[in-house]
Amino acid sequence: MLTYFVIIPVLIAVFLFVFASNKGARVLAILFQAVFVALSLYLLWETRGEEITVVIGDYYGVMGIILRAYTTSAVFMVLCGIVFLAVAIYSFNQSDSRTFWFLLFILQSALVGLFLTRDLFNIFVLVEVSTVIVIILLMYDKKNRNMLSGLVFLMLNIVAMLLYLFGIGYIYMLTGVFDIQRAGELLAYVDYSDKMIPYALIMTGIAFKCSIIPIFSFLPKVKLYPKAPSAVAAILSGVQIKTMVYMFLRMQDMFGDFSSHNFFLAVGIVASLAGVIMAICQTDVKMILAYHTMSQVGLIIIGLSANNEYAMLGGLYHILSHATFKSALFLSIGIIVHSYGTRDVYKIRGVLRRMPIVGMVTLFAVLGITGAPFFIGSISKYFIAADVPFWLNATVIVISLGTIISFIKYAGILFGKDLGAEGDAVKPDIWRIVPSAALGIFCLVGGIFGGHIINFLFPLYDSPASIDTWGYIEKSLIFLGSAVVGFLIYKYIVYGNNTLKRIGRLNIGFRSACAAMGAFFGLIVIFVGVM
């Protein structure tokens, strides 16, 4: 059954490659996509508390490629299906280019494959496929492309994946299998000093791909966002980066006894602080969103590395919530930029008046990402900081404060007087509004029913997670306090500050990013060696 999840998108892709210019065919593809979402929900139901494995080609033991679905991966597949469904509906009238539709669904197949496969080499191949597809999706439009950043992004990704390939070569040398689970079992018997180098190689590759090497791994990528179609940006931020976070989780599981939690905790903190600071410095709406991907992924890594069950749960839920509000933000900003004809955050004003629904979606998503009470971000942030030492709690509050400052700037586009007349004030397309609105509503639903959703999705943890009412109220008060502080900081320090703008234009070339990757590798080796 699991193989169909990989094959169905490929079939849709081939179908659309032939008939993409036909509207009926696109409706059919969207229906198929809805079926995909329904099937993955069914899979989620089936895998509650147990796992399904399929050996491709019926080979004995771990000789063949094994697909494995368990609760966490099924959750991610539902997420993947929903975001792709939203993007497909969003692009319905936007593009009749068959390149776009073909590559969109092939990309989905590769990402679903990444969530399912248990084979180390398969991961390499699928990651390479998804990287190349993303590059082509970003570059095929001749008018809007940033070729240099694309080249740098592609080459850095190739180098990162070569580090990973080198690492799995070592794993094969030590264990003789490519299966993650079996390799994990066998690695327990291998000497600690022998595992250090492959661990460092694999983790450097994965950390680069989930852009948590501070600044260096995200800057080459962030330049691609402003010119990227909003739909592609939503996929990049919403799903593609999450596959690598998921890989991070699995590789940490595979190596087991490395006490590198503190290292990645520090890396996560640095990455999210850097992302927040860079986001405050931006004036381009899409760049603000792009840098927030970096900070939120840092927050997820903090949750996953805090070595604490609640934080882990929070990290996992934050993956979902980030995908929801970030795709909602990207999809709605696509409509707004189309209507206003500019990306300057100080020039767009009065969205709520011009496009009430889109404005409400943006508002909901902004409340979600800043962690306002009753919205989806508050639940995951509550869990991340629920049971951690005081200093880490304070760090999370500082990160939230930074998020609030930059989103006060961003939310400025909603209010004020509509200067108008610059863009052609087109009436927004209903096909674009519906998916954004659905995601926006989910930002609220996921917040109100957050506790139940967490208990439903991640039942593997034996103690059901509960939200302490007083703790939640305390967090809400902290949110209100930091909103006030954030507004004051924005008003008196950030607004129109030229020094910050200059920092925001920071650029990092190919060579320094390579050097950072080498340095990160060295750091992991040193840290793991000393511990």
Added chain:
Amino acid sequence: MFNLENLDIFAVFMFFLALFGLITARNAIKSIVFTLVMQTAVIMFWLFLSARTGTIPPIIYDQAILYDITAIADPTPQALMLTAIIIGISVSAIKITMLNYLFRKYSTADWYLLHEMQAEEEAENPYN
């Protein structure tokens, strides 16, 4: 006979040499070549995993002979490396195509100059 035992050290050395090259080379063509060198190093490493001095190819010539399993070269890494080589070639083709576009536009392949020109373009028209 040429000893294959220690060649994996050579592969590791070549890998980090290529990383050094990527950090220092200013020309984008050289960077592409260095990624290829890096890839070759990884492939070499994988092949040395499976084939050592004295191993024989994994081909059964005669059903009657019982082969010593430890003496047969492991075919799995070799098969996987074929995939890796194909991926490497196609990705390099994309990289060279993109660089070709950039070279026609800016008539340079120097990373520093390319970044500078892009920064100039952005400063002129930040929200186009």
